[in-house]
Amino acid sequence: MNDKEIRSIVEALLFIWGDPLSLKDISKILEIEEHHVKKILDQMMDEFNYNRRGLKIVRTKNNYQLTTRPEHYQWISKLSQEKNKKNLSTAALETLSIIAYKQPITKSEIGAIRGVRSDKAIETLLNKDLIKEKGRLDRTGRPIIYGTTDEFLKYFGLDDLDDLPDINNFDIESTEIERKGE
Structure with a gap:
């Protein structure tokens, strides 16, 4: 499996799972070494940011999640019509x-x-x-x-x-x- 295919699979995994996925879990699913998966995830994060895509990959500790860009919130909120989401006092x-x-x-x-x-x-x-x-x-x-x-x-x-x-x-x-x- 080449890196292009791995990137495609990783993107699909992050999209479908929704919640953060650990580097260990992604590596286990792909049956690829963690360091190689991390390298690909880092490249994907850079690519998403460089191309200013509507989605971005966020890393928290060793967990990765596909999210929308915060700067698009005003448009996304119109679609989702979040009710009762209050800011912190x-x-x-x-x-x-x-x-x-x-x-x-x-x-x-x-x-x-x-x-x-x-x-x-x-x-x-x-x-x-x-x-x-x-x-x-x-x-x-x-x-x-x-x-x-x-x-x-x-x-x-x-x-x-x-x-x-x-x-x-x-x-x-x-x-x-x-x-x-x-």
Whole structure:
């Protein structure tokens, strides 16, 4: 099987599956070494981007998924007429940021950082599959610890958590002063 045929099969697999497919699974299906499949996927990603096709291949960790280009959202949304898809509230974004940078973290630790309870925000993030329960601490009350999910990475277009901006680059004090002055 030549590379052109492999690219065609990979594109069909990603299209029909819909959800992310691991490099290992694609390699197993094609009966080809992972490094060769990765090389082909990287070429396909470059080709899709260079030709500005309506679809693109997104990599999250070692999983690949065929998606539409985010810049085409306004037209796609007219077709799909998504109902009730709300953006994240400020409280949910604050909570998600804390979890992303401090994970694993408990609800009470999140509340201590935010200065308010975060039950509703955590519930929203769990429902949107952006965070998940990572276990429980072995202390009084056995509090649940939370962390981000692969859906979080996909939602924000990250390959892994190392792609998060360095928290030291944020000017938190001036942001807090600006917010208090509103």
